[in-house]
Amino acid sequence: MGALSALAHYFSRREVELLVEELSSYHRIQGSPYLEEAGRYIRDRLADWGVEVEVYDLPYSSEAPPTSAPIAGWFVEDGYAEVVKPKRGVVSSLREAWTAVVAHSPPGEFEGRVCYAPTYSHVQSCADRVVLTPDWGLGTYIRAVESGARAVLVFRRNAPRGAYPYFGLFPLIPELKYMRIPALTVPRDVAEEVVGYLEKGEEVVVRGFVRSGYRDVAYARVVEARFGRGDGEFHLVAHYCHPGATVNDNVSGSVALLAAAKALSVAIGGGKLKVYLPLRFVWVPEHHGTARYLRKVLEEGRTVRGAINLDMVGERQCRTGSALNLVRPPIVLLSRLEASLYAKTLEALPKAGTFSSPAEVPLARFSVVNYESGSDHDVYVAMGIPAVMLNQWPDKYYHTSADTID
Structure with missing residues (x-):
């Protein structure tokens, strides 16, 4: 059984919908107490599932060059x-x-x-x-x-x-x-x-x-779930900030990461999968939390080999007019991570046979896009770490109250 098949066995659509409903109920604006509460919610769910979890409360008042100045x-x-x-x-x-x-x-x-x-x-x-x-x-x-x-x-x-x-x-x-x-x-x-x-x-x-x-005091709460030991970490990142009751940006990425963390924990516990590399699932306040967290990680002497950023991944393409985009890092940071993610994404997409051959084609729109800024992969790139983003774009409901689970 492949890793994707093993993980898929432990996904529950009903549980994913419940996580979306609960996490989106917090008004997750940066610098607000409601964002800190949402971070606590993520930590508690991971702890309930027996996942090793670490929480970093990083002051917004601190400097985090090169990408984040102190905000109120x-x-x-x-x-x-x-x-x-x-x-x-x-x-x-x-x-x-x-x-x-x-x-x-x-x-x-x-x-x-x-x-x-x-x-x-x-x-x-x-x-x-x-x-x-x-x-x-x-x-x-x-x-x-x-x-x-x-x-x-x-x-x-x-x-x-x-x-x-x-x-x-x-x-x-x-x-x-x-x-x-x-x-x-x-x-x-x-x-x-x-x-x-x-x-x-x-x-x-x-x-x-x-x-x-x-x-006067506000924290960028970063939640880190840990799988595997050793040096040379790979990070899966999703920002969990943004207004209450909005879903795709980016409750979708945050819940995808939560569901994956639970599935991986259960699969490891049941002997279905082993993790040979240090994987870190990271929930961040966008940019501000990511910059402060990553600087702390590097100051601790940890090595990060690559990152995958999940930002706006849960769309009905027929409703939003979007495509699933794999956003590459700059060519100077070319790595095997990019090729591996491309292959695994194609493998995971729903498919159908062609008209008259045994070949299969994806049923979802999927594109590979050269590096674009605008999300947490930027922070990793700015620090010289290969980082890839999965993102659905364009989205006619982007940054509006119409960004709902429907």
Whole structure:
């Protein structure tokens, strides 16, 4: 029996769905207590299954060059905004979606006329008003603050209708001085309705609030499951941060890793598999946790030979329009890991026979992509370690409240 067949024997779809439901219930924003709770949940599940586990609580306030500067801790309790003129209606509510409050928004109450700023350059004309903009970024927010705006409402032009986009500020500690006005997200269709009123010359007034705050002490909790002994580790990595109730990014990778860890533990315990190399399954807060963890690992004198990053791996391609991509490391870090993962991924994909030959072809879209940045494999690459990513892309529901298990 091959390793994949042995592991597949111990997978339970029902248990995977339960893990997805439970892990996605945490609002897993970096620097928040809810992310730390989610890390504890992962640790507890591994311990329940008899897996050797180590937890690293690494302060967000620490430096982790070359990829992670210190960021502020944060929490959120509630957020809401409504139009009060020309007619009443909800424009944003944390009770509808965890993504309704921009991550790391400061607290505050506001009321004022809406000023539509289609680009960053228009924001400066929105003094003493509430900015509505699709041109998001920390720079846009700071310009709104410096221009005297009362709040910022942000939407995404290509988001699914009715979905709240996910945006964040993630200020470095020195940037906290700019965190002065509330920031919330708005579904695209709601934003378009507001813009329609403004284009007809009507005055639109909104009011709302954010109840949130910053934390003096916050930890990037990294959970490491250990299989095998010896030097020259291979890491399987998944980030478990991002908003509550969102699934593909990246509860999918985190739960895939959890299910694999349990299956491997059971297979080893039952004598079906042996691990001859040191494998480490690692759950991280994206980039910030990975950089701090990997630096600590290397400072301890451990050697890492390669890493596989699982980020957004659980999609129905017919719904999301995606393909499963194997993202290669830079050519200078070419290794056998890349070829091995390619072969094993092809082996695992569902297949069907061709029209008139015994050959089989994959039933899922699968591509090999030259190195692209944007996830935790970047940290390994930056430290000279071969790292490959499995990722489904594109995804029409990416970074929105519509990223659900459905």
